Amino acid sequence: MRKGLSQLSKMSLLHLKTGSVCPPTTPGLLRCYNMKYCPYAQRTLLVLHAKNIKHEVVNINLMEKPEWFFEKNPLAKVPTLELDGKLMYESLVTCDYLDEVYPEPPLYPRDPWQKGRERCLIELFGKVISSMYKTYRAYAKEDKEEMAETFNEVVNGLAPFEAELKIRGTKFFGGNTPGMLDYILWPFGERFPVVEISARKMLPQTELPLLKSWMQNMKEDRAVKAVYIPPEIHKMYLEDSLSGKPGYDKNYSALLASKV
Amino acid sequence: MRKGLSQLSKMSLLHLKTGSVCPPTTPGLLRCYNMKYCPYAQRTLLVLHAKNIKHEVVNINLMEKPEWFFEKNPLAKVPTLELDGKLMYESLVTCDYLDEVYPEPPLYPRDPWQKGRERCLIELFGKVISSMYKTYRAYAKEDKEEMAETFNEVVNGLAPFEAELKIRGTKFFGGNTPGMLDYILWPFGERFPVVEISARKMLPQTELPLLKSWMQNMKEDRAVKAVYIPPEIHKMYLEDSLSGKPGYDKNYSALLASKV
Numbered sequence: 001m002r003k004g005l006s007q008l009s010k011m012s013l014l015h016l017k018t019g020s021v022c023p024p025t026t027p028g029l030l031r032c033y034n035m036k037y038c039p040y041a042q043r044t045l046l047v048l049h050a051k052n053i054k055h056e057v058v059n060i061n062l063m064e065k066p067e068w069f070f071e072k073n074p075l076a077k078v079p080t081l082e083l084d085g086k087l088m089y090e091s092l093v094t095c096d097y098l099d100e101v102y103p104e105p106p107l108y109p110r111d112p113w114q115k116g117r118e119r120c121l122i123e124l125f126g127k128v129i130s131s132m133y134k135t136y137r138a139y140a141k142e143d144k145e146e147m148a149e150t151f152n153e154v155v156n157g158l159a160p161f162e163a164e165l166k167i168r169g170t171k172f173f174g175g176n177t178p179g180m181l182d183y184i185l186w187p188f189g190e191r192f193p194v195v196e197i198s199a200r201k202m203l204p205q206t207e208l209p210l211l212k213s214w215m216q217n218m219k220e221d222r223a224v225k226a227v228y229i230p231p232e233i234h235k236m237y238l239e240d241s242l243s244g245k246p247g248y249d250k251n252y253s254a255l256l257a258s259k260v
Numbered sequence: 261m262r263k264g265l266s267q268l269s270k271m272s273l274l275h276l277k278t279g280s281v282c283p284p285t286t287p288g289l290l291r292c293y294n295m296k297y298c299p300y301a302q303r304t305l306l307v308l309h310a311k312n313i314k315h316e317v318v319n320i321n322l323m324e325k326p327e328w329f330f331e332k333n334p335l336a337k338v339p340t341l342e343l344d345g346k347l348m349y350e351s352l353v354t355c356d357y358l359d360e361v362y363p364e365p366p367l368y369p370r371d372p373w374q375k376g377r378e379r380c381l382i383e384l385f386g387k388v389i390s391s392m393y394k395t396y397r398a399y400a401k402e403d404k405e406e407m408a409e410t411f412n413e414v415v416n417g418l419a420p421f422e423a424e425l426k427i428r429g430t431k432f433f434g435g436n437t438p439g440m441l442d443y444i445l446w447p448f449g450e451r452f453p454v455v456e457i458s459a460r461k462m463l464p465q466t467e468l469p470l471l472k473s474w475m476q477n478m479k480e481d482r483a484v485k486a487v488y489i490p491p492e493i494h495k496m497y498l499e500d501s502l503s504g505k506p507g508y509d510k511n512y513s514a515l516l517a518s519k520v
Contacts, residue, residue, distance in 0.1 A: 074384060074420060088376040090383045097376040116348040116357040123350045124334060160334060 009048070009057055009226070015248035017061035022068040025082060030055040032094075033072065033080040035062050036248060037237045039187030040091040042227055044079040046183040047095045049223035051102040061248050092122065092184070099180060107180035118173075118181045121164065125185055128157035132188060132195050139198035140242040151199035158208055161185070165210040171217050178221050182214075186224060189215050193231035194238055232256050268309060268486070269317055275508035277321035282328045285342060290315040292354075293332065293340040295322050296508060297497045299447030300351040301339040302487055306443040307355045309483035311362040321508050352382065352444070359440060367440035378433075378441045381424065385445055388417035392448060392455050399458035400502040411459035418468055421445070425470040431477050438481050442474075446484060449475050453491035454498055492516050 015035065016022075025031055032048065034041040034057045048055050060069055065076050073080040073089045080089040081097070088094055099107045108115045131153035138146035164173065173181040192215065196202050205212055218224050233252040240247040275295065276282075285291055292308065294301040294317045308315050320329055325336050333340040333349045340349040341357070348354055359367045368375045391413035398406035424433065433441040452475065456462050465472055478484050493512040500507040 075387075083373070086373055086377075087380075088373065089380050093376050093379040093383065096379075097372055100372045100375075112357055112360045113343075113346055113348065115360075116353050117346075119353040119356075120347075120349050123353065127335075 009045075009055055013059065013249075015059040015061040016066050016069075017064040018066060020066045020068075022066065022072075023058060025084075026056070027084060029083075031058055031082040032056070033058050033060050033069070033078050033082070035060055035078045037229070037234070037241075037246070038062075038078050039191065040077075041079040042187040042190075043091040043184050044081070044094045044098070045227045046186060046223050047098045047107065047180075049226040050107065050178070050183060050221075051098060051104065053098065053102050059248070063246060063248075092119075095180065095184065105177065107174065107178075107183065109179075118179070121161070121173075121181055122184050124160060125157075125188070128154060128161075129188055131157050132191065135195050135198050136238060136242065147199045148201070151195065151201050154195055154199075155203060155207060158203070158211060162208050162211050165214060172214065178218065178223070182218065183223070186218055189218060190224075190229065191231075191234055194234045197231070197235055198238075268312060269305075269315055273319065273509075275319040275321040276326050276329075277324040278326055280326045280328075282326065282332075283318060285344075286316070287344060289343075291342040292317050293320050293329070293338050293342070294318065295320055295338045297489070297494070297501075297506070298322075298338050299451065300337075302447040302450075303351040303444055304339040304341070304354045304358070305487045306446060306483050307358045307367065307440075309486040310367065310438070310443060310481075311358060311364065313358065313362050319508070323506060323508075352379075355440065355444065365437065367434065367438075367443065369439075378439070381421070381433075381441055382444050384420060385417075385448070388414060388421075389448055391417050392451065395455050395458050396498060396502065407459045408461070411455065411461050414455055414459075415463065415467060418463070418471055422468050422471050425474060432474065438478065438483070442478065443483070446478055449478060450484075450489065451491075451494055454494045457491070457495055458498075 030048075030053060032041070032044055032055055034045065036059055045057070047053075060066065060078055062078070069080075070076050072082060072087055075089065077089060079091055079094050080087060081094050088097060095107075108118060131150055134150040135147060135154060138150050168175075170176065172178045173185070178186075189211075192203060203212065219228070233256060236250075236252045236255065237247060240250065290308075290313060292301070292304055292315055294305065296319055305317070307313075320326065320338055322338070329340075330336050332342060332347055335349065337349060339351055339354050340347060341354050348357060355367075368378060391410055394410040395407060395414060398410050428435075430436065432438045433445070438446075449471075452463060463472065479488065493516060496510075496512045496515065497507060500510065
């Protein structure tokens with residue numbers, strides 16, 4: 001096990017690919033199939049850490065998927081959860097399951113209408129995600145006009161979330177501690193600096209002051225710290241991805257250190 | 261109120277559009293914003309009927325959306341639920357909410373992993389939905405090759421659902437009575453005959469015998485009967501939609517009767 005890796009999580013570091021053998025499972029131990037840079041799988045990891053759920057992580061190469069992975073999930077996507085031969089997939093489905101079965105700390109509001117409202121906001125955030133990917137693609141094409149346009153789309157998409165934090169008047173969407181909405185949004189919050197680098201513009205402090213504080217506050221959370229990847233590494237991974245060669249197993253940290 | 265309309269549901273038949281005024285709400289009465297031919301909104305109506313929840317329906321013209329509708333739902337989509345000024349949207353979010361707050365009959369399995377599995381199958385069904393829309397578009401272009409290809413995609417996408425019915429060995433996915441998976445899938449099941457008409461091919465009895473029985477069984481369900489639209493009317497609506505002029509308020513039943 002890598003030094004400093006959370007005691008909660010046993011992780012196979014290399015991304016398994018075509019021709020590999022699925023590592024044997026351990027009875028009673030929850031397994032999360034993951035890709036190190038996948039924001040959707042990161043949601044599930046965040047919830048696993050927030051709830052102190054013992055688990056292991058198996059990383060999957062999404063460009064050359066192992067044959068056996070299609071038997072785990074017909075969509076062959078991450079996150080996929082496995083427990084004693086039972087399988088479940090999709091970030092929201094897995095996070096909701098974990099919240100139901102491991103109730104502490106509860107991540108959704110108790111009131112069903114309020115819970116539904118959180119899920120509406122998660123759906124609404126889909127617009128922000130699609131604008132973020134547009135910004136990345138504009139960056140890859142070095143299309144400055146498109147970069148500016150799509151960046152504005154991100155900022156506009158974030159406005160209802162800034163408004164929501166204002167209405168709630170709390171540090172996190174979940175209150176004094178992060179809730180489900182915080183953890184579902186965070187993997188993209190962690191990548192906001194990459195959007196800023198891609199668009200060569202900063203998210204405006206005047207328009208989004210509460211979201212900017214939220215980003216700082218989230219970085220202090222224990223679960224976030226456990227799976228945090230810094231912007232510089234996200235950027236290197238993104239550039240490799242955009243060129244069609246995602247560096248699942250590349251040692252970006254070492255590359256980064258060598259540049260300093 | 262139209263004769264024969266379910267006593268559970270008070271429905272404004274015309275689809276309200278730009279320039280309209282939002283009809284006043286009734287305290288304590290659940291309202292569902294709907295579009296008569298929207299399969300996603302139909303999911304919510306099915307759950308409302310399955311659980312005998314008193315509600316009213318307000319139909320929305322999705323091509324010329326009322327200005328006030330954006331205040332109800334920033335995505336301005338149906339279904340949207342409103343109750344005493346509180347708002348919720350998205351078919352899965354609203355259906356899950358209704359199941360939580362109106363527990364009888366329960367539509368999900370009690371076991372959280374089984375519940376998660378139902379939600380995985382709902383996600384997996386997304387592939388079938390996207391293939392269905394491809395078939396419609398091939399039909400609009402009269403591209404016979406594409407019609408055949410996309411129809412095969414639908415058939416292949418349905419294979420895991422046929423297999424699931426076989427494993428379960430029950431009349432419905434939910435057992436002896438329809439459950440959430442049945443109601444979430446049904447609006448598309450109701451439109452399978454339109455796919456058959458579009459592709460000029462029948463879903464193969466030999467490959468999908470259990471799903472074909474499922475379709476017959478579903479048509480006998482009380483909730484399904486309450487919101488059922490026959491294939492001929494779906495087809496007329498689809499053709500108008502594909503030509504860019506969806507006939508939200510067109511009297512397709514009368515047109516159909518005049519043809520007989």
